Amino acid sequence: MEKALLKEKFSNALDQDIINEILEVGSFKTFQKDDIIIDINQNLEYIPLLLSGNIKILREDSDGNELLIYFLEAGETCTMSLTCCMGTSKSKIRAVAESNSSIVLIPVANMQIWFHSNHSWRNFILESYQSRFNEMLETIDNLAFLKMDQRLYHYLLNKAELNGSKTIIVKHLDISEDLHTSRVVISRLLKQLENENKIKLSRNKIEIL
Known part of the structure; x- marks a missing residue:
């Protein structure tokens, strides 16, 4: 193989x-x-x-x-x-x-x-x-040069492209560790992106819209 x-x-x-x-x-x-x-x-x-x-x-x-x-x-x-x-x-x-x-x-x-x-x-x-x-x-x-919300969205797009799917299985804590920030900040910014209709949030799952 x-x-x-x-x-x-x-x-x-x-x-x-x-x-x-x-x-x-x-x-x-x-x-x-x-x-x-x-x-x-x-x-x-x-x-x-x-x-x-x-x-x-x-x-x-x-x-x-x-x-x-x-x-x-x-x-x-x-x-x-x-x-x-x-x-x-x-x-x-x-x-x-x-x-x-x-x-x-x-x-x-x-x-x-x-x-x-x-x-x-x-x-x-x-x-x-x-x-x-x-x-x-x-x-x-x-x-x-990018604000954290822009970095986060760019990170999500990269992971979606990497996995060949618009649905990403990931924990907020894992994202925060990759981006060197707190889980609270990531959770808040994910909700912001969802309100902007860029993503849809589920438990440990994020869908790029």
Whole structure:
């Protein structure tokens, strides 16, 4: 199953030689929703390629509060973990399964060798850096320029697009943790969005209108 997913999700980006090498050296893992895949200060010996599901990438402040940086979808990798691997430093992020997910872990040594020896892998890594960089800029712009109600609505739209459904199953507390604010604020702003006919609220469920 995982081997078929690898070919399905990455064959457009990676050539068959690299896919064959990933099948040879990669370790396939599955994670349940809310499992921690990579933790802060973890030594990174592998990089993940996401085969199915979704992963959220978080930063943590000195008080232990988390802030959502971006989401990963199937066919993508986390370039913040790549950066740590290339610099042989510890992880600066936490990667958490947003839904049940499967990944393939690639040893750092292979990643570095392929970067110099394979054109498709090098392009994939560089394009991944660009995509994640753009997403981090968007996160910074949201923090700097958007009010919390705008950030919240943008967050909901992203989750709906990620899940391929206008109905989002999520708790107010989980939203507040992702957006680094209080549950009371989120509940109030969700009600405001509902009054503006942008969403419909149910218990642990939000529908984008």
